[in-house]
Amino acid sequence: MxxxxxxxxxxxxxxxxxxxxxxxxxxxxxxxxxxxxxxxxxxxxxxxxxxxxxxxxxxxxxxxxxxxxxxxxxxxxxxxxxxxxxxxxxxxxxxxxxxxxxxxxxxxxxxxxxxxxxxxxxxxxxxxxxxxxxxxxxxxxxxxxxxxxxxxxxxxxxxxxxxxxxxxxxxxxxxxxxxxxxxxxxxxxxxxxxxxxxxxxxxxxxxxxxxxxxxxxxxxxxxxxxxxxxxxxxxxxxxxxxxxxxxxxxxxxxxxxxxxxxxxxxxxxxxxxxxxxxxxxxxxxxxxxxxxxxxFQFHSAPLHFNPNNVKSVNSSVYKADYDVLEKQLAAVAEEKKEISMLYVNQLHQDYDNKELHNRMVALNTREKDLRDKAKDLINKVDSNAETNDKDYVFLYFIxxxxxxxxxxxxxxxxxxxxxxxxxxxxxxxxxxxxxxxxxxxxxxxxxxxxxxxxxxxxxxxxxxxxxxxxxxxxxFENLIQLVNIIGSIFYGTVLGVFLVAFYIKYVKAQAMFWGALITQVAVIYIYMIDIVSFLWLNIIGAVLAILLSMLLQMFINGSGGKLKTA
Structure with missing residues (x-):
């Protein structure tokens, strides 16, 4: 700077x-x-x-x-x-x-x-x-x-x-x-x-x-x-x-x-x-x-955007392997620039050249393969290293x-x-x-x-x-996803509580408390076994809290309202 x-x-x-x-x-x-x-x-x-x-x-x-x-x-x-x-x-x-x-x-x-x-x-x-x-x-x-x-x-x-x-x-x-x-x-x-x-x-x-x-x-x-x-x-x-x-x-x-x-x-x-x-x-x-x-179709991009990982692999026994990948990426970058310009020129001529399109896609696929190989080398150096470098791309450019x-x-x-x-x-x-x-x-x-x-x-x-x-x-992977994952694990339960409070008047305190508590435990378990995308946890949490509170209220009403609370 x-x-x-x-x-x-x-x-x-x-x-x-x-x-x-x-x-x-x-x-x-x-x-x-x-x-x-x-x-x-x-x-x-x-x-x-x-x-x-x-x-x-x-x-x-x-x-x-x-x-x-x-x-x-x-x-x-x-x-x-x-x-x-x-x-x-x-x-x-x-x-x-x-x-x-x-x-x-x-x-x-x-x-x-x-x-x-x-x-x-x-x-x-x-x-x-x-x-x-x-x-x-x-x-x-x-x-x-x-x-x-x-x-x-x-x-x-x-x-x-x-x-x-x-x-x-x-x-x-x-x-x-x-x-x-x-x-x-x-x-x-x-x-x-x-x-x-x-x-x-x-x-x-x-x-x-x-x-x-x-x-x-x-x-x-x-x-x-x-x-x-x-x-x-x-x-x-x-x-x-x-x-x-x-x-x-x-x-x-x-x-x-x-x-x-x-x-x-x-x-x-x-x-x-x-x-x-x-x-x-x-x-x-x-x-x-x-x-x-x-x-980066017209300028050279690094093989990996996280400088800490690059530093680690360059100071390891895998440096020579990493250098080979960088040279291969440089060759791909030169060809990619050339093909991209040819593709732009044919666009100016209103001509759709599928061969150029396919070559451009193939080059980007090749680039992705090289980046994946680089990540493999980084993992060999440090098995705990976070190789997802999405969060570093924009700041590297800046x-x-x-x-x-x-x-x-x-x-x-x-x-x-x-x-x-x-x-x-x-x-x-x-x-x-x-x-x-x-x-x-x-x-x-x-x-x-x-x-x-x-x-x-x-x-x-x-x-x-x-x-x-x-x-x-x-x-942890992509940071913006982690923030939303944390929210999704907890938000659904609280939302369910508020929706019941606003719209389902016959559900009372005991049913709502236990319904919310059970729901939160269930949502955490569902996330841990990883069976659905985290976005669906919001719906699952809200719907489960609503249904459980309604069912518990029916049970309380049927048992004369005698449900013990902690």
Whole structure:
């Protein structure tokens, strides 16, 4: 990195942290610290909701996902707009009417303290893991590519987040989200147009799409009914709908964003904004990954994108074998560039040359085979090494091909995204711990100032826990998938509880508590035996919680209501 990159990176981050801390310090009561005094306008609600979901993992992993597997991942978000509509109709009006600080307060009013506590604890577990991961993900990749110490990276990101989140609570999170989203989207648009400018002059955007299509990178829709396929239009609409409904409707990190809205209407407008913009935003980020793939049709790409793995194999007895693979890849790259240009020329002549198409596909297949052989060598060096390098593709491009200054801007994008999602997580974890666990169980009345200080203390505590988790985490396949897997394991159960609470009035507390508890154990078991794609766990969890609670309620009614509870 050049001096200009360091300046841009440091100034951007320090401005966001400083502005957030100074602008929002001095909360006088719990409502101001947790809900921002309900003064947030709809467009800030919308941006904050988007920023909470758009973690650094989104901007690191999603382009790499598209580089390797194409645009099919966008199907994951197809159910989101439908979920936004249902939340606007049912969830938001009820939450605002009851004037709750957290979503789980409603569950005690509808059921009992046990059900509220269970839902709160499930949230704290999955969001605690998720927040640690949103810190860890950018840290491990940045440390690998830049040579920075991993634990120092975790500590730096964590401390920056803690500073303004402890200082200003929800208002600080909302204020900084606006700046972070501006930095993020500016950086991504600049990168997109820069990649276009780096391509050969003969290449129009239409030609780019043809080359991508010829290499199966634009297969957006998959109508397969295979339950083991992760991303199909059915799993996206059904599983994605349930995941989005659970995430935006029951996860306090999102609920807190729109509970801070000025009114029911402003909160609803913020979520509708998210529903309208989220799919196009993810489509655009995936398209950037496809553009990086096209870029490497005309420029040399490394045999493996994770520099730590490359360093390990080059210092082992397999270095000579790895060098042979690199030379073979260089030869493939030269031929690939030549064939790609010939393919573009025949497109200009409106002539479909199937032979060129087949040769181009064969070369990319050959490249994939060479990369797989490289992974085999890496595994021989270290059987525990993570050879999936999708998360390193986009950052490798940023560091090696972007001009001075823009590298710092794109790193600021990644840090901003990490801070935006992690800050929302810490804010929600602290609020839930204070309201649903601490205040609910404390025996003696305390002042508003006491609970504000308690929330700040819990923010600091969860920040430390998240940093510690990040420091002991391990990379697991593609990071954006891991975040969604963690959510899918837990979200379905909590969603089922809320759906029963809203729509099935005859189910009471005991049936709901035991139905939810049994469901959560069952979902964890189903995931461990790996019989369906993780997206289906959201549906399974929600449906199972609903059915079990209904059956248990029938049993309780039939036995005179005598069901023992722990």
């Amino acid at each position: 050049q001096a200009l990159d360091w300046i841009i990176l440091c100034v951007t981050l320090l401005f966001i942290v400083g502005y957030g801390a100074i602008k929002t310090r001095g909360s006088k009561n719990v409502e101001e610290f947790i809900l921002g005094n309900n003064e947030t306008p709809w467009w800030t609600v919308g941006l904050s909701v988007m920023a909470t979901q758009a973690s650094a993992i989104t901007f690191l992993s999603t382009p790499g996902q598209a580089y390797h597997d194409g645009m099919g991942f966008v199907q994951f978000y197809f159910g989101l707009p439908l979920a936004m509509i249902l939340i606007c109709i049912t969830f938001i009006p009820i939450f605002h009417k009851l004037k709750v600080f957290t979503a789980y307060e409603f569950l005690e009013q509808r059921f009992d303290i046990k059900t509220r506590t269970l839902a709160s604890l499930i949230f704290l577990i999955q969001r605690g893991l998720g927040t640690g991961l949103t810190i860890y993900a950018p840290s491990i990749i940045l440390s690998s590519l830049l040579g920075w110490n991993l634990n120092f990276m975790n500590l730096m990101i964590g401390v920056l987040i803690i500073i303004y989140t402890v200082s200003g609570g929800t208002r600080a999170v909302n204020v900084t989200h606006k700046q972070q989203m501006f930095v993020i989207m500016s950086g991504m648009f600049i990168t997109f147009f820069l990649i276009l400018s780096y391509l050969p002059d003969e290449l129009s955007f239409n030609n780019v799409l043809h080359i991508a299509g010829a290499n199966d990178k634009l297969n957006i829709l998959d109508f397969s009914f295979d339950p083991e396929k992760r991303y199909t239009i059915w799993s996206g609409i059904a599983g994605g709908f349930f995941l989005a409904l659970a995430y935006f409707g029951t996860d306090q990190s999102q609920v807190q964003r729109y509970l801070s809205g000025r009114s029911v209407k402003e909160s609803q407008m913020g979520l509708i904004m998210n529903g309208l913009l989220k799919v196009p935003m993810q489509f655009f980020i995936l398209l950037i990954g496809v553009m990086v793939f096209i870029f 560091i090696n091909f972007l001009p001075k200054g823009l590298v710092g801007l794109l790193l600021a994008v990644i840090f901003s995204a990490a801070m935006s999602s992690s800050a929302s997580g810490l804010n929600a974890l602290a609020s839930t711990t204070t309201i649903d666990i601490y205040r609910r169980n404390i025996k003696t009345p305390k002042s508003e100032k006491h609970y504000v200080n308690a929330t700040k203390a819990f923010t600091l505590l969860w920040g430390i826990i998240a940093i510690l988790f990040a420091c002991v985490g391990t990379l």
